[in-house]
Amino acid sequence: GTSARAARPDIAERRRTAMSRALSLAYSEPLHIVRGEGAYLYDADGRAFLDLVNNVAHVGHCHPRVVEAGARQMAVLNTNTRYLHASVVDYARRLAATFPDPLHVCFFVNSGSEANDLALRLARAHTGRDEVHVLDHAYHGHLTSTIGLSPYKAPPERARVTPLWELPAVDRPAAFFAEPILGCAGQVVPPPGYLSAAFEAVRAAGGLCVADEVQTGFGRVGEHFWAFELGGVVPDIVTLGKPIGNGHPLGAVVTTPEVAASFLTGMEYFNTFGGNPVSAEIGLAVLDVIEDERLQAHALAMGTRLLDGLRGLNVVDARGHGLFLGVELSSRAEAARVKEGLKARGILISTDGPNEDVLKIKPPLPLSADDCDRFLEALCDVL
Numbered sequence: 001g002t003s004a005r006a007a008r009p010d011i012a013e014r015r016r017t018a019m020s021r022a023l024s025l026a027y028s029e030p031l032h033i034v035r036g037e038g039a040y041l042y043d044a045d046g047r048a049f050l051d052l053v054n055n056v057a058h059v060g061h062c063h064p065r066v067v068e069a070g071a072r073q074m075a076v077l078n079t080n081t082r083y084l085h086a087s088v089v090d091y092a093r094r095l096a097a098t099f100p101d102p103l104h105v106c107f108f109v110n111s112g113s114e115a116n117d118l119a120l121r122l123a124r125a126h127t128g129r130d131e132v133h134v135l136d137h138a139y140h141g142h143l144t145s146t147i148g149l150s151p152y153k154a155p156p157e158r159a160r161v162t163p164l165w166e167l168p169a170v171d172r173p174a175a176f177f178a179e180p181i182l183g184c185a186g187q188v189v190p191p192p193g194y195l196s197a198a199f200e201a202v203r204a205a206g207g208l209c210v211a212d213e214v215q216t217g218f219g220r221v222g223e224h225f226w227a228f229e230l231g232g233v234v235p236d237i238v239t240l241g242k243p244i245g246n247g248h249p250l251g252a253v254v255t256t257p258e259v260a261a262s263f264l265t266g267m268e269y270f271n272t273f274g275g276n277p278v279s280a281e282i283g284l285a286v287l288d289v290i291e292d293e294r295l296q297a298h299a300l301a302m303g304t305r306l307l308d309g310l311r312g313l314n315v316v317d318a319r320g321h322g323l324f325l326g327v328e329l330s331s332r333a334e335a336a337r338v339k340e341g342l343k344a345r346g347i348l349i350s351t352d353g354p355n356e357d358v359l360k361i362k363p364p365l366p367l368s369a370d371d372c373d374r375f376l377e378a379l380c381d382v383l
């Protein structure tokens with residue numbers, strides 16, 4: 001049903017009037033993408049682009065098993081969690097099994113922002129305190145509460161901002177939020193020992209440690225299924241989003257029985273869409289595909305191949321783990337030029353970081369060795 005619509009040349013203009021201009025478009029000449037498959041996107045003229053941006057399409061754009069799971073369940077039943085249904089329980093158990101003890105209790109929500117908002121509520125309920133600490137340049141979501149945890153967007157009015165890589169200056173903390181590798185900050189990897197020292201300081205003062213795995217989770221970092229494992233820590237609360245549903249709006253919070261018990265305040269937790277059978281079946285299919293296609297090991301192999309190649313190029317820094325990499329260039333202008341140059345060669349990449357000078361590599365995991373080599377050649381050429 002896309003071809004008739006694809007021909008309409010006025011889509012950009014109609015978008016400007018029908019939707020908020022606060023929504024941005026990638027590229028000065030925006031792309032009109034109508035189809036996705038594996039690590040590729042296709043525009044209305046049928047041109048293929050290698051997608052190094054979309055960490056949401058974790059197991060590949062429109063993976064047939066995920067599509068089938070969603071379509072099958074949507075044709076049978078989609079309700080909230082107020083009836084018994086095996087899918088969401090199976091899914092909670094499967095998801096919890098990927099975490100170390102004692103992270104075994106799941107809450108299902110609809111986005112990464114909702115997951116972090118709920119984590120904030122859990123931490124405040126558990127500690128009876130208000131104080132929250134975040135890392136500088138962090139992004140934790142678009143809700144009123146989570147924008148307040150996101151120095152990436154605006155200086156938080158209430159959260160305390162910890163400069164990289166100082167220990168949080170805790171007083172009576174409810175929580176410390178951290179991404180195990182900071183995405184929006186420019187794919188920044190904490191120095192060895194940082195996360196465990198920060199967690200220790202927070203816990204010594206009675207606070208909870210929240211790992212935001214919205215970008216980094218589900219095997220992307222290669223060596224481990226969860227990026228917090230790279231830092232040798234076990235958080236009190238983990239928040240999940242983006243890849244968890246391969247594009248279906250799904251998010252989750254995983255915590256300990258103890259923290260979960262503190263939330264039993266007498267007020268029901270109800271989330272209309274969270275944990276519905278369609279979402280649960282999709283979440284299960286995503287876990288199946290990661291396992292059956294050995295995507296975590298693949299992310300490690302492809303990430304190593306890319307890092308080896310990147311370190312031979314004329315760049316300021318190449319860093320990251322698995323298929324969550326950053327390439328720091330010498331300026332914002334150079335990064336913008338490289339992004340356009342890659343687009344002209346059929347490769348999509350995003351830029352980020354406080355100086356907008358970092359290329360972010362976070363593709364769908366089924367990126368092939370040939371895709372990696374093609375990107376490295378194109379980048380060398382553009383540089």
Ligand code: PMP
Binds near residue numbers: 111140183215242
């Ligand atoms: N946390 C992190 C680390 C993110 O990168 C994002 C989204 N970019 C969010 C939370 C918010 O997720 P969502 O947009 O699904 O609400």
